[in-house]
Amino acid sequence: MTTVATQAKLWYAMRISSMVLAVCVLVHIITVIYAVRGGLSAAEILGRTHGSWLFAAFYGVFVVACAVHVPIGLAAIASEWLGLRERTALVAAQIVGVAILLMGLRAVYGVVAG
């Protein structure tokens, strides 16, 4: 059993990460719409992102915010809808969180330095 203090901190982490995500999603969508308005190939995208540390920093933050935010929500869904016990739900959600972090950072590395 996690303590109520831990549960409250997890909620706080989810709230802070949601604020970060709100900004990241907006910037991401606006950038995508702006960038592809005249058509854009994969090679052109990579040409712009390759070596861009600004791009790496922005999407690095985006991925970390996702990796914090998603597992906390998934744990709640797993315990409420699937009836998993709290501990099981948290462990399962943490595995998903680590996967999001690794795959996300790998993708950022791929378009910036790969």
Add this chain to the structure above:
Amino acid sequence: MDLKVRVWRGKERGAFSTYEVRREESQTVLDVVVHIQRHLEPSLSYRYACRVGMCGSCAMTVNGVARWTCRTHVSKVVTGNALEIAPLPNFPVIKDLVTDMRDFFDKWARAKGQFKGTTTRHDDFARVEPTSKERRAASAGIECIGCGICHASCDVVTWRPNFLGPAALNRAWTLVNDVRDTQQGERLRAVAGDAGCHACHTQGSCTERCPKQLTPTAAIAGLKRLTAKAAVRGEL
């Protein structure tokens, strides 16, 4: 045209029985239930007391939505000429339309819903500025009549039976904002976490359906902020 009224008979297991009731002007759903019990089905069990929206005892599910039946006009909720009246969801059914409210009120106690001050009857009245932020926050929630409609309408209560629920948390929020109360730390511990305010998904069904137009959603949001800050500071 007469009303065709389906009324739940039984306990958790049971069935709807159908009755025909004459339409009247300004007829409330409670009028319909009273008519059925007095003239058609004497063994029908249900609760009411004040008939004027003060006591909070007559809440039922009317055409799928939890409502106070004494202040709900048939004309506002009837579908064609059909009414379906059932006990409140999220409450154990004792018989017919009567639910067991014990766990609901036990949750108020668990959320530290009791006032505890330091003064006695021999002391002077406390002076609380009516326009202060705390007093206004408390005033926004103190008209709760304990009808259980918010609790019945809350999906999180369905999913997490140990969730304190909107009514108990609303009560706790009024006391958190009572500057005379001395149990603030214990109360924040009681209402934090996954059985407390942090389980709320802010769907707002409680606020949507509260017959007194209170906003338990805002009360719970206030508790979330205070308890999360206390947790981060290590005070929880």
